[in-house]
Amino acid sequence: MSAITSIVWFRRDLRLSDHEALLAAAAEGPVLPLFILDPVTDAALSGAQRLRLKASLIVLAADLKAAGSRLILRRGEALATLLTLIAESGARAVRWTRLTDGPSIARDTRVKAALKAQGVTAESHGGLTLLDPWRLKTGAGAPYRVFTPFLRALTQETVAAPLPRVRLAAPEGGIASEDIERWRLDAPMGPAAPALADRFRPGEAAARDRLDEWLDGPAARYPEDRDRLDRPEAGTGLSDHLALGEISPRTIWAALDRAGGAAGPEAVRRQLVWRDFAHSLLFHDPEMERENWRREWAAFPWRGENDDAERWRRGETGVDVIDAAMRELWATGRMHNRARMLVASYLTKHLLTHWRIGAEWFRETLIDWDPANNAMGWQWVAGSGPDAAPFFRIFNPETQAGRFDPDGAYRDHWLTGAGAETFRAMSPKDWRKAAHDERPAPMIGLKAGRERALEAWARMREKTGAVSAEG
Numbered sequence: 001m002s003a004i005t006s007i008v009w010f011r012r013d014l015r016l017s018d019h020e021a022l023l024a025a026a027a028e029g030p031v032l033p034l035f036i037l038d039p040v041t042d043a044a045l046s047g048a049q050r051l052r053l054k055a056s057l058i059v060l061a062a063d064l065k066a067a068g069s070r071l072i073l074r075r076g077e078a079l080a081t082l083l084t085l086i087a088e089s090g091a092r093a094v095r096w097t098r099l100t101d102g103p104s105i106a107r108d109t110r111v112k113a114a115l116k117a118q119g120v121t122a123e124s125h126g127g128l129t130l131l132d133p134w135r136l137k138t139g140a141g142a143p144y145r146v147f148t149p150f151l152r153a154l155t156q157e158t159v160a161a162p163l164p165r166v167r168l169a170a171p172e173g174g175i176a177s178e179d180i181e182r183w184r185l186d187a188p189m190g191p192a193a194p195a196l197a198d199r200f201r202p203g204e205a206a207a208r209d210r211l212d213e214w215l216d217g218p219a220a221r222y223p224e225d226r227d228r229l230d231r232p233e234a235g236t237g238l239s240d241h242l243a244l245g246e247i248s249p250r251t252i253w254a255a256l257d258r259a260g261g262a263a264g265p266e267a268v269r270r271q272l273v274w275r276d277f278a279h280s281l282l283f284h285d286p287e288m289e290r291e292n293w294r295r296e297w298a299a300f301p302w303r304g305e306n307d308d309a310e311r312w313r314r315g316e317t318g319v320d321v322i323d324a325a326m327r328e329l330w331a332t333g334r335m336h337n338r339a340r341m342l343v344a345s346y347l348t349k350h351l352l353t354h355w356r357i358g359a360e361w362f363r364e365t366l367i368d369w370d371p372a373n374n375a376m377g378w379q380w381v382a383g384s385g386p387d388a389a390p391f392f393r394i395f396n397p398e399t400q401a402g403r404f405d406p407d408g409a410y411r412d413h414w415l416t417g418a419g420a421e422t423f424r425a426m427s428p429k430d431w432r433k434a435a436h437d438e439r440p441a442p443m444i445g446l447k448a449g450r451e452r453a454l455e456a457w458a459r460m461r462e463k464t465g466a467v468s469a470e471g
């Protein structure tokens with residue numbers, strides 16, 4: 001069989017191991033690894049993730065070079081860019097890893113049809129999730145809408161073992177690549193960019209190192225410590241790597257498997273199933289990033305953009321744990337999972353502000369932003385999502401802080417300690433209060449905010465009838 005040159009179109013799969021598309025392409029002949037900054041990718045990228053992506057692409061380019069290949073960077077509309085590269089290289093196939101968000105699916109469907117119409121092989125592959133998002137179905141043949149049965153079903157399946165690292169043959173001839181510096185991916189973060197870039201270690205090797213470090217140490221304490229705000233090292237910290245596909249979920253799954261049923265690794269396996277669940281939900285409801293998953297929640301009287309939301313973004317609500325968490329987010333591009341739940345609850349319930357506004361701010365600031373996890377996380381907390389926390393279970397941020405930050409170390413760090421210094425240095429000039437440590441008075445009392453939220457919920461229930469079992 002004669003060799004076929006293939007383009008492998010990298011997106012959220014910036015790795016060389018366990019990469020179905022790359023392996024399939026390499027089996028047929030020379031491979032042209034390509035990343036396109038196309039309008040769909042560009043529109044989804046936040047300030048913090050642009051920076052994170054840049055770092056990841058630089059490492060991927062180095063990894064490919066070490067493997068005897070070269071990453072091609074191009075900017076432009078996806079199909080037009082692919083067709084240009086096909087003309088330049090004589091490639092006869094294009095392969096990529098499937099995504100689950102609506103805009104990417106719509107783009108990829110168009111691209112696939114157009115390439116096939118031109119006689120080019122166009123094939124998408126799995127690998128974003130443990131199982132393809134359509135694989136698990138209820139007895140009635142429908143997608144799962146509740147996590148626990150989804151978990152049960154997934155654990156009855158075999159998750160494929162990760163695929164080996166690919167050996168690559170570079171195509172002949174010089175194919176031009178753009179200079180990543182000209183994409184100005186760090187520009188939106190302005191002067192905060194260098195400090196933020198110091199907070200993460202990009203790339204596949206760094207992801208594997210982190211996984212090993214975690215298994216050797218914090219894994220043992222994960223079940224007890226994962227909710228502790230003052231013990232951030234308890235989590236695997238793999239979310240930014242997973243969000244860009246620097247490590248595959250199957251690789252993590254297999255490593256956890258080798259831990260032989262120990263409690264920490266088993267608990268993280270459950271988190272990976274939450275991730276699969278989120279991607280399955282988004283795949284089946286592409287509107288979920290913008291619309292209430294339970295559509296009847298359109299009747300809920302959430303507020304749109306408002307001054308309280310702006311104070312929330314800047315960490316100036318006057319509620320210590322909320323402000324600490326919002327500062328952590330800005331200064332590190334991460335936030336502890338428990339803190340994410342608290343700030344999301346505070347915004348959507350105490351401040352009665354639409355979850356979309358919070359989700360958008362997370363998209364703007366998180367280095368681990370993931371369209372599925374973020375949409376599900378926000379809607380789960382807000383009450384409009386699948387398997388949601390019942391609306392009436394409104395987190396009291398002070399009680400929660402007492403439980404999960406018992407000595408106040410997390411709050412002290414971000415409000416008065418070294419974290420506060422970092423935050424101050426990284427804050428935009430117009431974040432007035434960030435310039436000093438004077439704590440603002442809360443915008444609304446915790447009890448009054450809770451009652452206002454419950455009244456709004458009762459009004460919605462009157463309007464729409466019983467909304468759901470959970471509310």
Ligand SMILES: Cc1cc2nc3c(=O)[nH]c(=O)nc-3n(C[C@H](O)[C@H](O)[C@H](O)COP(=O)(O)OP(=O)(O)OC[C@H]3O[C@@H](n4cnc5c(N)ncnc54)[C@H](O)[C@@H]3O)c2cc1C
Pocket residue numbers: 226234235236237238239240242243268271272274275276278335336337338340341344362366368369370371373374375377378381
């Ligand atoms: C409002 C809200 C928004 C969120 N937005 C995002 C987001 O944009 N990107 C993101 O990756 N996670 C998001 N999460 C989920 C979770 O907070 C992070 O995945 C977690 O904090 C990452 O830390 P870790 O890597 O140490 O996680 P670990 O506890 O070590 O878990 C391992 C992996 O499992 C996945 N995971 C863990 N928790 C969840 C969860 N609840 N739902 C889905 N997947 C999960 C992540 O990929 C994570 O890296 C959000 C949660 C909430 C409540």
